Amino acid sequence: MRLTIAAVLLSFAAPAAALLAQAPGPAAPLPRDSAEDARLKQLFSDSDERGLKLDPMDAIYRGDLRYADRFGDYLTDIRDEQQRRGLEDDLATLARIDRAKLTPVDRVAYDVFRNEQTVGLRAFSPAILKIRRAMPIDHMNGLQTSYPDFASGKGAAPFKTLADYRNNLTRNAGYAAMYDRVIARFRTGMAQGIVLPKLIVRNMIEQFDNLLAEGVEGSTFYQPVAKFPAAIPAADQATLKAAYAAQIRDVINPAHRKIRDFLASEYLPKARDAVGLSAMPGGADYYAYRIESNTTLPLKPDDVHQLGLNEVARILREMEAQKAAVKFTGTLPDFFHNLRTDPRFQPKSAEEVRLGYEAIGRRIDLRVREQFSLVPKTRLEIRPVPEFRAKSAAAGSYDAGTPDGSRPGVFYYNTYDLPSRYLWGMETLYLHEAVPGHHFQVSLAQENTALPAFIRFGGNTAYVEGWALYTESLWRELGVETDPYQRMGGLNDEMLRAMRLVVDTGLHAKGWSRERAIDYMLANSPMPKTDATAEVERYIAMPGQALAYKIGQLTILRLKAQAKAALGARFDPRAFHAAVLDAGAMPMPVLERKIADWIAAQPRG
Template sequence: MKQNLIFIFLILLACGCKEKTAEVISIDAIFQEYQKFKDRINPIEATKGGNDEYNDFIANYISDDYQEDLKTNYTHFLKVLSELDTTALSEADLLSMKVMKWDCEVKLEGLNNPIVTMASPIYNLPSFELMPLIQVQSLHLYVAQLAAGGSVQPFETIEDYDNWLKRVDDYLLFLDTAIAMMKEGMAKDIVLPTALAQKMIPQLEEFITNPVESHLFYKPILSLAEGINEADKNRISAAYSTMITTKLKPKYTELKEFLVNEYLPACRETSGIGALPNGPETYNYLLKLHTTTNLTADEIHELGKREVARILIEMEEAKNKMGFKGDIKAFFEFVRNSPDQMPFTDPQQVIDNFNRIKERIDGTLNQVFDLKPKADFVVRRTEAFREASASAEYVPGTKDASRPGIFYVPIPDVTTYNKYSDEALFLHEAIPGHHYQLSLQQENKELPEFLHPESMGVFVEGWALYAESLGAELGLYEDPVQYFGMLSMEMHRAIRLVVDTGIHSKGWTREQAIQYSLDHEAESEDAIIAEIERYMATPGQAVSYKIGQLKIRELRTRAETKLGDKFSIKEFHNQVLNSGSLPLVLLEEKIEKWIDSQI
């Protein structure tokens, strides 16, 4: 592991130079050092952000040394902020400082939890120290995605190829630590549900059985740049072949045998984290982390039930307008199985359909937005090794827009791919959802760099869900089935409030949660099962979407009501998007100030 960076201002603190801290260290310097720290602890995120300093390194973020390093640094940063004279800060810097303080405090709280550890490179989610591998959003899946090329990890120069070999070595060390941690979890009864562990085993299979030439980790060798000379091509090809044969396959075989022979028999039949030692306290923390609020599990559960009831009324109205005579459950079945909604025979047709949606809204975006990112994006099929358990997702491009963002769409069986909610899905993952928000965020040179990455899920996902509601304003949802699809997407997120809290705080079984979803939405049973198992694996994360959307919608309504004719939808969107990802309490504070300034 690379040596810890020793920051000048931390030395000042260690020397007891309290009186000089505020004078010597500017807020910009603090922000810069915080960004350096963030890049160091999450080198894959650094690569994603365009910093190539750590392209040869993966942090072993579940190791004890790593977590102690985090505790030390988060504590130091909080001390620096506590001694800063904030009276001279600009409004923008003060807001950014408050975000930094919130981040340090909530991450430190997670590090002191016996189940949770922080700084996972996966979508800024926390990791469970004793359950470090899961069937979704897990490092073993993310590394494979990087290994294939065409994503965050660069494969352009010989140095890039050598860097990846070093990263694989770090990854193998992580897997060793993961197995050791899982064994410790077995001894402490902190283990995954059986259903989740079972899903991981087939994910490993192709990395064990595929021959080198068709192995995912060999794929970058098949597209070596022409500028690389023949000797380097031969050397690097041999090195990748050796890495796959002598390191990767044996390690995956070891991991699979451990999962099958030792771990799976020790797994639990309960579904929620509440059943684990310190589980209820951990879930309360995760709700705070993911919602940036102090809402309790009971409050979120009841809110979810109210939202489900409200959206169900709108769904009934939409169903009746379409002339369907049966009840809503029958309509769900109709939509799930309608041949008209499953017209595709080739995966490329799914991709083409999303690109047509992009063309349709290109001319209407300027009616509700005047901030637009420089970066482009592409729609791409999710890789085969993970698409059976994957949801659609967006991966940002580079800050300089040289690499576009990627909207991944899982298409495990194109003949059963249902397009009824594709317009809402596009608005969520691409424009004006994740692609707009995340690209604008990392292209915003007025923001400190630590606010460029994805960061607050409740803001990022809340914005994307809010973006789905803009379809009519952008000329979409003219097809009543697509409008119903939008309601279904919103219902899907409302259901999450009920089932996530049900699973993790009310003792619901996997089967209860699946049935609740089947009763209230039109998703296929296979898709619902994958979703419920995702919630089981990532407690609290799924509730962030609806909590964030409700707050943004609440703030828009408040602004429209108070400002009347003075309300500008473009300026409201600017205010939401031009400060980076914010905890909801800080977003509300900012929008309130903006409203007051317009009156």
């Protein structure tokens, strides 16, 4: 017997109080707040609330369930217009607030907000919006990469009450319906000559094939009903199982099949062979926008390219030193080959990888308070990447927890193609993704209730990824990478971010091919071809995003050097790290101004 989803939703109608969380409202006033501070905080609150209504899943990630019964109007013209008008209104309101009358903390927040809204508004200029609409999803950014895990019972969506299960069915229906809008936008792009590269389309087809291959009861979407909390009565469990199976069979899988077949039969023949934006109408201007939106700086592609070449040359010299330390007698490329192929560097099992990361975490925890006075309360868990997205996923990633501690932060490690997950790369990856990298920065911001919500839960790539890359430079202080091979892992990761400056600009501004980009990365690092291929295909799908890591890291390192020079023996790394972290993510110009003010405010010896 088939049970309709609508019947299930009606049967589980719950009291409104069970579905609503208290609206966050503006941040509480502080003792020194003026009337201008209050107006600013109200603006932040109003803007954030508008954003949560537009992005219900973002609210759920934050533990706010007020809009958990909806999916959101993703990829609609109405939504685009609402976002554009909201940004314009925010900037107009901000212009009426006197920055000089704000407290120092709120001046920083004012500057962050102005920068983010200004750059965000550029995304809705006609030329940029035209391209964004024509390419609605790709293999890195489409909801097919994240929503299944979100709704799996192991992701951000909660499954504690009947209302939670009911809301998930509603969101799943919205997710499936979204693919008709995806197809419509792709068709518009085809008519305009604005299409994705073929390799991205093939990657998406494979992703949808993987989701379809799961069937019904093996589907990621079925997992919430594979095991229930004790609070769900047995009769309701049976009803929910039938409803979830019916939805997967009759709604979700057909939507996946429809988009998959469209991509394979209609879109792929029209997709472009060239991989860079320079091969596409309006591509140069779009790349300029992507550079600034990711790095927070209006950098020129040629300047970024040269900076990358300089960094690559510097890191190669340090790699030569590690080669000499282990008495390897061949060339540096020979050493790279040895690191890729020697069985002693290859894990024997996924369990060995898990245990290795857990041991690294314990070692770093013993030393981390020597460098940090701010330590998050949010727990950290270590998990493997879900199988359905492992092939195209990075070697490691981080998923934020909730501020109330109900969901931990998660460090995901990838065991796809296990022989290529080298043991010498584990310590630096943990520093970056977990402690004191993403887990510290993201959790500390979320836990800081004195910050406005757009800073607590937002951020920019240059700061977020720049911080994580910067923490890799603390290997000596945190007692890791003491072995030359692990140090090579650290240099390999830094080399990756330096090569990104060269390769991303090469692909999108200088006409590089996918193969040239992969060959460049293999020639200048010991990274395996599996990783180099995934990285290059990521840059093709996400122009400019990969530039932000190194730009952000170099900015923080430069500010640290300035603080050391100015303060001398009075320099305390714990205080410096607190100054970088205590106001949440900032665009690079705002961070520079904040640290300059912090240095000037330090007591004289």
